[in-house]
Amino acid sequence: MRRAVLAIDEGTTGTRAAWVTETGEVGGLHYQRLSVASPRAGVVEQSAAEILDSTLSVLRAAYASAVDNGLEITSVSIAAQRATATLWDAVTGQPLAPSMVWQDSRHSAELASLAGVWDQRLWPSIGRPTGVRSVYLWAKHQLEDPDHPEVKQAFSAGRLVFGTVDTWLLWNLSRETTPMVGATNATSSGSYLLGEHAYRYDYIDELGFPRELLPQLRDDVGDFGTLRPEILGPELPIHVAIGDQHAGIVGLGxxxxxxxxxxxxxxxxxxxxxxxxxxxxxxxxxxxxxxxxxxxxxxxxxxxxxxxxxxxxxxxxxxxxxxxxxxxxxxxxxxxxxxxxxxxxxxxxxxxxxxxxxxxxxxxxxxxxxxxxxxxxxxxxxxxxxxxxxxxxxxxxxxxxxxxxxxxxxxxxxxxxxxxxxxxxxxxxxxxxYHDTDKASLRGAAFLAGVHTGMWADLAEAKSTLGTPDVFEPRxxxxxxxxxxxxxxxxxxxxxxxxxxxxxxxxxxxxxxxxxxxx
CATH class of the missing domain: 3.30.420.40 (ATPase, nucleotide binding domain)
Structure with missing residues (x-):
């Protein structure tokens, strides 16, 4: 029986899922479009519930295709849009506010006011300046927003959960309910110490974000629990949760x-x-x-x-x-x-x-x-x-x-x-x-999971499945x-x-x- 990884690519405007075999073949590709709202200048939002629903839909369709093709699915991998943040209730599982998308800049002026003090301290440690958006500053304002009192109520009751899209998907897909975030998504969120695999707590404190809401830091590749049985039936292991751009680096070779x-x-x-x-x-x-x-x-x-x-x-x-x-x-x-x-x-x-x-x-x-x-x-x-x-x-x-x-x-x-x-x-x-470059994020997430489970010896062997590229030399x-x-x-x-x-x-x-x- 041919082995394959079931890969999810949850992007900003749509969600895809497919299977990737040990020969690098990508099949069973299913796509579902996502809506993005901009209710006022600088504000870009999405529905976390819609993101989850689309993920479940394409994942089930891709798995059905794998079964039809007689494939043995060894694991599940997730590539997700970066720095899009969500707050939800741990008891009901429901999002408590629209998710802030990575294109959002509503808090840019407030972040600019911090730049003079913080930028020179942040660059060498987290690799970026204060920038124009922060998932942590957004969450802090949601806690204070009178239009969403349920956020503060859930926090006071110890039921509030915070995370980026990978955290949200893992919390809903995996039997492991500890909020988790991979290194690449933490990096993109703007307070991750590059050389230490740790949060920069003093900057997070400056932004007014409660430390107790921080997801647990994980490698992008490892043990993220198993799929809940009601999703597909088999409790497949989840071995990768990575930012989509980073999965593309690996998938392109x-x-x-x-x-x-x-x-x-x-x-x-x-x-x-x-x-x-x-x-x-x-x-x-x-x-x-x-x-x-x-x-x-x-x-x-x-x-x-x-x-x-x-x-x-x-x-x-x-x-x-x-x-x-x-x-x-x-x-x-x-x-x-x-x-x-x-x-x-x-x-x-x-x-x-x-x-x-x-x-x-x-x-x-x-x-x-x-x-x-x-x-x-x-x-x-x-x-x-x-x-x-x-x-x-x-x-x-x-x-x-x-x-x-x-x-x-x-x-x-x-x-x-x-x-x-x-x-x-x-x-x-x-x-x-290389061929099929539009599937790079799916392949990259699958390559990392496949190496972890022994489908390929290393990423160089996984890359060899891409075939021979067209080469453009300087002239x-x-x-x-x-x-x-x-x-x-x-x-x-x-x-x-x-x-x-x-x-x-x-x-x-x-x-x-x-x-x-x-x-």
């Missing part, structure tokens, strides 16, 4: 130090595997975060992560809103024939993150002339994405003190060969593309690479200066208006 992952979705994430050493220059770049890549057998692998927020969404905007192109595929095909003008693009619909985090910079397509063609515009769009990825990778290397020797690419835009070639040319690093000279990168970055810095000047001018106008009204 970036399992050794010096390998990087680039995933193109709504935005483009770049993660550099650093190995078993905490990145040496954490905090050097505001937009580069140091993380636990995954943790197993009491040993952590580390990574540095950067991202550009609106790359896939820029392509979607050009196709569906401006209707300049019929599809992403057409844009890519046209780009393959462009590049003969000075057209330039910056994919910054919500600002830039390199060389600094600056939300005042807008997206740009410029440098146009009467000689500019549609093909040139398409090329500039993909080049802007490739430049953004290049700057991200360079920042990762700077923070890690380590050069990337290859980048493994995945996600929707990885289908564009002109884009991947541009990325290889501008970074000077080979780019690899331009070092001199041309430096010239092209330099020209594009000059334009980005000019846009930052313009945005700063605009803010300064508006501030002066505001002060003058106040003075005139006072007179």
């Amino acid at each position: 970036a399992v050794s130090a010096g390998q990087a992952m680039c995933v193109h979705g709504t935005g483009s994430f770049v993660d550099l595997n650093v190995g078993e050493v905490v990145p040496e220059n954490t905090g050097r770049h505001e937009g580069a975060l140091s993380l636990v890549a995954w943790r197993a057998a009491a040993r952590s692998m580390y990574s540095v992560e950067t991202f550009t927020a609106t790359t896939g969404s820029v392509v979607d905007w050009l196709v569906n809103t401006l209707r300049l192109f019929d599809s992403a595929e057409q844009l890519s095909e046209l780009a393959g024939r462009g590049g003969h003008s000075r057209a330039v693009s910056i994919p910054a619909l919500t600002g830039v993150r390199m060389p600094q985090v600056h939300t005042g910079v807008g997206a740009l397509i410029g440098g146009l002339s009467t000689a500019t063609t549609r093909e040139d515009v398409a090329y500039s769009v993909l080049a802007g994405i490739a430049h953004s990825v290049t700057w991200c990778l360079e920042a990762n290397e700077d923070v890690a003190g380590l050069r990337a020797d290859q980048v493994i690419v995945g996600g929707g835009l990885s289908k564009s060969e002109p884009l991947i070639q541009l990325q290889a040319d501008l970074t000077g690093v080979p780019f690899l593309r 331009i000279s070092d001199a041309e690479r430096e010239d092209r990168r330099g020209d594009w970055r000059v334009r980005v810095k000019a846009e930052i200066e313009l945005a700063d000047a605009r803010v300064s001018h508006n501030s002066q106008d505001f002060r003058r208006d106040r003075k005139e009204r006072a007179v």
Whole structure:
């Protein structure tokens, strides 16, 4: 009988489950869409009950497929969206408030007021600054919210449970009811000591979060109990609970130090595997975060992560809103024939993150002339994405003190060969593309569970099931690479200066208006 792992990938906009065999085959894939609400500016929420219901639905469907295919399921693994927080009642099992999604920024001003005192203390220890959202600060405010008195009542009665999505799912799926959180999800929550596998209690106390609500810290790989029998029947062991982005690192095959992952979705994430050493220059770049890549057998692998927020969404905007192109595929095909003008693009619909985090910079397509063609515009769009990825990778290397020797690419835009070639040319690093990259998080969670149970000897053997990748080698000279990168970055810095000047001018106008009204 063929062995397989049952894998869950609980994302922000949808939940998937599938089985992954010892040959790396992914099958029985089922998906259920999730709703995301934004009732007011800065607030992004989801229903934890809906998340659980969708998880149970796709898990049962994937398991039924495994049975139909005669597979022996050895364990269950969970990859979950990071830094989305939930509060629930331990007696009723019901959520007590809408979950705060990782995109939420309602408490950004309060966190900014802490930055001056805390950022320089947090960077070297937890790998990130105060940021724009905190699961702990959100929970503290929920405890004080008059619109949700049941939260405070449950806390006073000792019935309140807090956790991120992995904690919520484990509490509901496993017979083990101790609230648990894996290292990667704790890392993303913003108060996890990277080198110690422990909470940073003084910062949590500063945020006003009760320590007794903290979930128990666990490795991402280990014993998370067994499935409750009413879910599938058999009490299958749960061996992995990991952040989805981290599962993607493993599932794409970036399992050794010096390998990087680039995933193109709504935005483009770049993660550099650093190995078993905490990145040496954490905090050097505001937009580069140091993380636990995954943790197993009491040993952590580390990574540095950067991202550009609106790359896939820029392509979607050009196709569906401006209707300049019929599809992403057409844009890519046209780009393959462009590049003969000075057209330039910056994919910054919500600002830039390199060389600094600056939300005042807008997206740009410029440098146009009467000689500019549609093909040139398409090329500039993909080049802007490739430049953004290049700057991200360079920042990762700077923070890690380590050069990337290859980048493994995945996600929707990885289908564009002109884009991947541009990325290889501008970074000077080979780019690899395996098949079925859209299933990377499912595979990564399954790989970790399979190694734990002996399905594979190690992650290198699990990775071998991915097959032979397409390889995109750099084709331009070092001199041309430096010239092209330099020209594009000059334009980005000019846009930052313009945005700063605009803010300064508006501030002066505001002060003058106040003075005139006072007179």
